[in-house]
Amino acid sequence: GAGVSQSPSNKVTEKGKDVELRCDPISGHTALYWYRQSLGQGLEFLIYFQGNSAPDKSGLPSDRFSAERTGGSVSTLTIQRTQQEDSAVYLCASSLVLYTDTQYFGPGTRLTVL
Amino acid sequence: GENVEQHPSTLSVQEGDSAVIKCTYSDSASNYFPWYKQELGKGPQLIIDIRSNVGEKKDQRIAVTLNKTAKHFSLHITETQPEDSAVYFCAASIGGTASKLTFGTGTRLQVTL
Numbered sequence: 080g081a082g083v084s085q086s087p088s089n090k091v092t093e094k095g096k097d098v099e100l101r102c103d104p105i106s107g108h109t110a111l112y113w114y115r116q117s118l119g120q121g122l123e124f125l126i127y128f129q130g131n132s133a134p135d136k137s138g139l140p141s142d143r144f145s146a147e148r149t150g151g152s153v154s155t156l157t158i159q160r161t162q163q164e165d166s167a168v169y170l171c172a173s174s175l176v177l178y179t180d181t182q183y184f185g186p187g188t189r190l191t192v193l
Numbered sequence: 194g195e196n197v198e199q200h201p202s203t204l205s206v207q208e209g210d211s212a213v214i215k216c217t218y219s220d221s222a223s224n225y226f227p228w229y230k231q232e233l234g235k236g237p238q239l240i241i242d243i244r245s246n247v248g249e250k251k252d253q254r255i256a257v258t259l260n261k262t263a264k265h266f267s268l269h270i271t272e273t274q275p276e277d278s279a280v281y282f283c284a285a286s287i288g289g290t291a292s293k294l295t296f297g298t299g300t301r302l303q304v305t306l
Binding site for chain 1: 234282294295298
């Protein structure tokens with residue numbers, strides 16, 4: 080079946096602009112996760128959703144970052160007033176249920192802030 | 194919070210040899226330890242995972258071992274092939290749930306002919 084999809088695959092923006100990244104999880108998966116991967120680095124956890132609720136937002140790097148999920152499906156990660164240090168690959172994953180379940184990753188969105 | 198350390202950062206082996214990647218974690222409450230393989234330009238893909246109630250798990254050429262006392266776990270790949278070349282990440286769950294995985298910094302494995 081279809082896996083996790085993300086769009087756009089690449090995004091180049093100018094410093095100070097806002098960007099929206101989209102994630103379509105696997106159908107029926109209730110949990111959704113956002114990670115950030117800087118060049119040559121590991122994965123940095125940002126936020127997770129159980130249904131439409133995000134119980135813990137402490138992983139978001141700053142208040143310029145926000146995320147929402149509607150209808151228990153699609154999620155968007157918004158970065159306002161982008162900075163060059165926001166440049167990274169943003170990965171989305173989903174799992175069937177929240178606890179002790181396999182996370183399936185999308186291909187990521189490569190964000191470049193000029 | 195949870196801290197996961199991964200070694201080595203790069204590993205080069207000849208085709209047919211074995212490769213071992215090691216990770217340590219800090220949170221004794223962690224009970225879920227997946228390993229992911231990431232090929233260039235793609236998202237990480239789960240290759241094997243282990244939960245704290247077992248010490249070893251094997252799937253064909255891939256095995257993972259877990260030592261809860263020492264808080265470390267390892268990935269073993271036998272009979273390596275060129276297609277095994279990728280970046281491998283270990284991860285550990287925080288506070289006993291799999292919802293917040295902490296990842297290691299990755300190991301770039303190169304299998305040479």
